[in-house]
Amino acid sequence: MQTLYKNIRIVDDTQDFMGCVLVENGIVTKVAELIDEPAYEIIPAYGLYNSNFIVRDFTGENVVLMPAFTDLHAHFRDPGFTYKEDLESGCATAIKGGYTAVNLMPNTNPVYNSVEQAKEIENKAKELFGITVNQTISMTKDLEGINFSHLKNLKKDEILFVTDDGKGVQDDTVMKQIFEICNEKNITVMSHAEDAKYSATDMRKAENEMTARDIRLNKESRMQNAKSNTANLIFKSNLSSHLHFCHVSTKEAIEMIAQAQKEGFNVTCEVTPHHIFATDEEGNHYRVNPPLRKQEDIDALINAMQNEVVFAIATDHAPHTEEDKEQGAPGMIGLELAFPLCYTKLVRSGFLTLSQLVKMMSTNPSAMMKLNKGKIVKGMNAEFVIAELEQEYIIDVFTMASKSKNTPFDGISVFGKIVETIF
Numbered sequence: 001m002q003t004l005y006k007n008i009r010i011v012d013d014t015q016d017f018m019g020c021v022l023v024e025n026g027i028v029t030k031v032a033e034l035i036d037e038p039a040y041e042i043i044p045a046y047g048l049y050n051s052n053f054i055v056r057d058f059t060g061e062n063v064v065l066m067p068a069f070t071d072l073h074a075h076f077r078d079p080g081f082t083y084k085e086d087l088e089s090g091c092a093t094a095i096k097g098g099y100t101a102v103n104l105m106p107n108t109n110p111v112y113n114s115v116e117q118a119k120e121i122e123n124k125a126k127e128l129f130g131i132t133v134n135q136t137i138s139m140t141k142d143l144e145g146i147n148f149s150h151l152k153n154l155k156k157d158e159i160l161f162v163t164d165d166g167k168g169v170q171d172d173t174v175m176k177q178i179f180e181i182c183n184e185k186n187i188t189v190m191s192h193a194e195d196a197k198y199s200a201t202d203m204r205k206a207e208n209e210m211t212a213r214d215i216r217l218n219k220e221s222r223m224q225n226a227k228s229n230t231a232n233l234i235f236k237s238n239l240s241s242h243l244h245f246c247h248v249s250t251k252e253a254i255e256m257i258a259q260a261q262k263e264g265f266n267v268t269c270e271v272t273p274h275h276i277f278a279t280d281e282e283g284n285h286y287r288v289n290p291p292l293r294k295q296e297d298i299d300a301l302i303n304a305m306q307n308e309v310v311f312a313i314a315t316d317h318a319p320h321t322e323e324d325k326e327q328g329a330p331g332m333i334g335l336e337l338a339f340p341l342c343y344t345k346l347v348r349s350g351f352l353t354l355s356q357l358v359k360m361m362s363t364n365p366s367a368m369m370k371l372n373k374g375k376i377v378k379g380m381n382a383e384f385v386i387a388e389l390e391q392e393y394i395i396d397v398f399t400m401a402s403k404s405k406n407t408p409f410d411g412i413s414v415f416g417k418i419v420e421t422i423f
């Protein structure tokens, strides 16, 4: 079956033009300003068009076709806390937000400590809901920060990421050894940078200290790996795996990451929509970890987006019940809010082009998850999202598919409505 999308604004990381996209059996086969349609075949008895060739003419209205988004950081709470979110509601809210791929954190109950456990939920997501779920596994068993023996049995390239998101690994020796193992096995470490010594008193220091430590240990571990491998006697920054920082929120942390990148280290990071959309000022103390910061932090994060120090925008979708929130659980839902918040704050206000936003919400994270999506070019999967950019609307949490309703953005006015996710 073929589908032709015509007269629509096509935007990915390198293109932004009015044109057409032809899709055949789920794969993009042609992208051009004009694509000829075959003569319509009339099926005599019914007078219908040939259903093997569908034409969708958008007549140049203010709609945009982008590659569907990929989220590097979400919590679906399945198993263990499925009353907050489960695979079904998580996939539904992802799809409504324009996402066809999500990378899930392992802080469930039980914790995802093994590839077998991860494969189970990944396969279920594909079979039942048709989207890509990558389930990360823990860096330390049960996220306790001590035992990492389960990593030693992994085969090279068997998994993409490990993380102790929600906590981070506090012990330097443990962390350094984890880096060494991950370098050998080509696994990316996703760091939740929080030094627990300072969590109760100074959350800025907690993030900054741990960011500095992880960069330092990662560098040392690479040198260690280089030394023990005679083929790599000379240290190379791209020795193998890399370090990725989750939800970077302070100007100091982003500066350290920029510096490490300048030195040639393979360090990347993600920023959440909420950390660039809101500050902790004006009485906004909605609890999230890391916390909402200051305007000067937002300025630094936006600057880092403009300079490509930030690799991806990730939601940190963290569903919680009202009772959990009252008791101080950190986090907010984000999958259905990411695009409108980012479009309104970053693109509509002129900080970024839509192509730059698409690069961080789709192209880059898709590449990091090794997916054949994230660009609208021949050969890629036809995973798209259609949005009406100039449609202003009020966020209404009760229209969302997530089981949880925890967001401080309910009731605010935004632009950029997702109208369809295609996959």
Ligand code: DOR
Pocket: 075, 107, 165, 166, 167, 192, 287, 288, 289, 290, 316, 318, 319, 330, 331, 332
């Ligand atoms: O706010 C947060 N919530 N930050 C995290 O790192 C964990 C997450 C959660 O699991 O609720």
Ligand code: ZN
Pocket: 165, 166, 167, 192, 246, 247, 289, 290
């Ligand atoms: Zn985290």
